[in-house]
């Protein structure tokens with residue numbers, strides 16, 4: 001949590017600083033690779049003000065267009081400059097119910113910071129770090145002093161939200177602002193979706209996620225865990241028997257995808273989702289104190305090049321692996337993971353095996369002993385615009401390992417959709433919804449990964465919020 005002294009705040013006339021970007025303090029790679037504590041330490045008040053001072057307070061703040069939920073970035077930075085921190089939090093919360101989360105995990109370098117005018121000539125304002133700092137400022141306040149978005153007058157309508165990930169949480173918060181009663185149904189025993197079971201503690205502490213969710217509880221959102229919609233109740237039953245006037249489907253896309261190569265059934269092979277859930281949610285590394293064990297590999301190969309692969313590799317390292325290899329079939333330049341995560345992974349000793357395509361997992365007595373891979377080279381660009389990897393003849397080699405973690409993506413879980421026959425789906429099983437989240441089924445809205453496929457936290461939140469607005473209008477015109 002940041003060191004704060006609001007009484008220290010001055011009311012400056014703003015003359016932008018020409019200083020360099022204030023670096024984010026972080027723990028040393030050697031120290032942090034041994035535990036699950038957070039890597040980035042966050043700005044102090046002094047550092048946050050120094051960074052805010054770099055903002056030009058542009059007449060045309062292009063940063064705002066770069067934000068998927070159009071947070072008034074210029075204004076919240078202005079409040080930091082002026083020492084009006086609670087006002088800054090209020091600006092953030094106008095558009096984003098989870099600023100301490102987004103300040104940590106949003107790919108700002110591709111969004112608001114890429115659109116900042118300072119990015120044209122050098123380092124943009126560190127908007128994400130400032131968002132995180134204000135979010136933490138809010139969480140460090142006593143509960144009664146925290147910024148509580150206003151809740152609308154009770155409308156008498158009840159909305160069911162399926163899933164407590166960023167899409168469901170954003171939708172639920174917004175629905176409360178309209179005055180509708182909201183119940184969030186979550187299949188797991190813990191709330192937060194990927195924020196809780198996927199993204200590891202060293203990037204996003206669970207206490208931050210829970211504290212942000214607590215505020216939604218204070219706003220009157222009701223949470224029910226251990227309910228699988230599609231099994232415990234169908235969507236139709238929620239509406240006809242449980243009396244909900246509308247349903248928002250935000251159940252994510254958490255079904256693991258495998259490569260379909262030989263050896264994937266061997267002991268020691270995990271999907272990234274299972275591996276991360278065992279560690280993050282079940283605290284498998286504390287077994288037998290925790291109920292669910294996790295296999296601690298000595299040499300671990302992680303297949304993939306996204307954030308999920310990076311999280312899996314860094315988690316395996318923290319579980320004590322001597323060697324962790326990241327196996328990716330394209331080059332480092334094409335890896336979809338955030339640059340910061342790639343940098344941190346390298347610092348922590350993850351070995352990158354680029355331009356290597358896995359072809360078989362080999363084993364002995366039912367257990368993994370290695371991963372066979374083929375060397376690749378980059379050919380012509382494919383339909384994604386990236387240069388396609390092409391096999392190098394007779395280049396197979398074996399990576400010695402006892403664990404393989406497959407992090408090549410996820411897809412939609414059919415449990416809910418197959419029990420909701422009138423919900424139109426794409427060929428790949430995702431829910432078809434318009435920009436506002438309306439689906440083919442009257443009164444049922446959807447957003448987040450279940451519509452777009454695996455995307456980002458802020459895109460899921462934006463979809464949840466837009467759907468809440470559409471639900472509000474729909475209730476106004478269609479219900480009762």
Ligand SMILES: Cc1cc2nc3c(=O)[nH]c(=O)nc-3n(C[C@H](O)[C@H](O)[C@H](O)COP(=O)(O)OP(=O)(O)OC[C@H]3O[C@@H](n4cnc5c(N)ncnc54)[C@H](O)[C@@H]3O)c2cc1C
Nearest residue numbers: 163165166167187193194229251252448449455456457460
């Ligand atoms: C390991 C990992 C790291 C990531 N890192 C980043 C990052 O750094 N930055 C970023 O922006 N994005 C990141 N992402 C992507 C991001 O987390 C997702 O895009 C986002 O969480 C999607 O939100 P959602 O609400 O649609 O779904 P989810 O977060 O998946 O939430 C869906 C929820 O619905 C519940 N559910 C599912 N089915 C049912 C059912 N039938 N009944 C009731 N509940 C159900 C699930 O248990 C889950 O809690 C990462 C993803 C992963 C897996």
Ligand code: SF4
Nearest residue numbers: 055056058063116117
């Ligand atoms: S574009 Fe950059 S410099 Fe201009 S207001 Fe936004 S953050 Fe500040």
